[in-house]
Amino acid sequence: MAKRSKATPGGDGPPVPDVIPARPTLPKLRDAAQDCRACDLYKRGTQTVFGEGPTKAPVMLVGEQPGDAEDIAGHPFVGPAGRLLDTALGEAGIDRARVYVTNVVKHFKWEPRGKRRIHAKPNGAEIAACRPWLETEIALVKPRILVALGATAALALLGKSFKVTQHRGRFVDSPLAPRVTATVHPSSILRAPDDQSRHAEMRRFVQDLKRVAAELK
Ligand code: SF4
Numbered sequence: 458m459a460k461r462s463k464a465t466p467g468g469d470g471p472p473v474p475d476v477i478p479a480r481p482t483l484p485k486l487r488d489a490a491q492d493c494r495a496c497d498l499y500k501r502g503t504q505t506v507f508g509e510g511p512t513k514a515p516v517m518l519v520g521e522q523p524g525d526a527e528d529i530a531g532h533p534f535v536g537p538a539g540r541l542l543d544t545a546l547g548e549a550g551i552d553r554a555r556v557y558v559t560n561v562v563k564h565f566k567w568e569p570r571g572k573r574r575i576h577a578k579p580n581g582a583e584i585a586a587c588r589p590w591l592e593t594e595i596a597l598v599k600p601r602i603l604v605a606l607g608a609t610a611a612l613a614l615l616g617k618s619f620k621v622t623q624h625r626g627r628f629v630d631s632p633l634a635p636r637v638t639a640t641v642h643p644s645s646i647l648r649a650p651d652d653q654s655r656h657a658e659m660r661r662f663v664q665d666l667k668r669v670a671a672e673l674k
Contacts, residue, residue, distance in 0.1 A: 467582065470494025473589040483512055483597055486590070490563060496586035498564035498579070503528045508559025508594050515673060517557045517600035517634070518542070519591065520642055521609040525574050528565035534558045538644040542606075545643065545659065549666035551673070557598050561613045562587045576644075584613050595633055602672055603634035607642030615639060626665040628672070636672050640665035 470476075473495045478485045487507040493499060506523035509532060518534075526536025534542055539558075546553050561584055567574040579587075591613075595603065605611040611621050614637065615629060621639055631637035646662060649655035 467497030468495040468499070468586060470499075473586060477589060477593055481593055481597060483508075483594070486593055486597070490590055493563070493590075496564075496583045498562065498566050498583055498587075501566060502564035504531050505563045506531055506533050506560065506565070507563060507590070508557055509533055510557030510559075510598075511555065512598065514555055514557035514598055515601045516551065516555060516604065516669060517559065517595065517598055517602070518604045518606055519610045519614060520558070520560045520606045522560050522562040522576075522579055523565045524576060524644065525565065525567070528567075528574075533560060537647055538642065541643040541646060541659075545663050545666055548663045550670045551666060555673075557594075557600065559591065559594055561591055561610050563590055578609065584609070588613065600634050602636040602638070602669055603631070604637075604669055605639035607639075607645065610642070611639035625661075626668050628668075638665075638669065 470493065473493065476489050476493065478489055490505045490507050493505055506527050520534065523533055524536050524538060527533055543553055546556065562579045566577045566579050566583070568577045603614065605614045608621050611619050614633060615631065619629060619639060621641060625640045626638060628636050628638045641662060643662065646655060646658045649658050
């Protein structure tokens with residue numbers, strides 16, 4: 458009998474390693490994740506939003522967590538940030554159909570503000586609780602290039618020494634994939650204060666993705 462993992466604070470279901478199928482495939486993993494209650498975030502989100510893309514995608518992009526639109530749709534990167542990402546990938550020359558997209562945390566964490574649901578940052582315990590889903594996705598897809606989008610994903614995948622503001626677009630050694638890097642999250646571009654800075658941020662984002670495209674050749 459498999460050794461039982463430590464219970465996760467805040468959740469009222471078994472820890473993720475206990476519910477990952479013995480011989481996982483992406484569809485089996487996705488199914489198992491739908492019922493995950495390993496941390497408190499399942500109480501707030503509408504549903505688990507699991508990663509999507511080809512089984513053997515050469516590129517995996519990892520964001521922080523699903524947003525409001527993704528939580529409702531049940532699919533990652535389908536809201537405004539996802540549309541911006543699609544545009545940037547196109548401009549960088551990366552075929553969107555060859556990309557697997559997912560998040561460090563699979564439930565939307567939010568706080569109410571009036572009638573709106575405002576994004577709230579997942580904490581370390583929530584990220585740690587959810588991490589085995591991501592690790593298993595990486596193990597199954599085996600991407601040649603892994604790209605963290607935003608500071609939370611970069612911290613989770615690359616550790617504290619990688620600062621997105623200073624090191625974005627740089628490839629680093631990692632046991633996670635042959636090539637690993639990080640850049641900003643597309644939602645940060647949407648939050649730019651004016652058109653000029655938004656266009657400048659978009660250009661830098663596309664530039665970072667072009668480095669990824671160059672590695673794919
Ligand atoms: S955020 Fe992750 S660990 Fe927490 S309930 Fe959702 S799927 Fe499970």
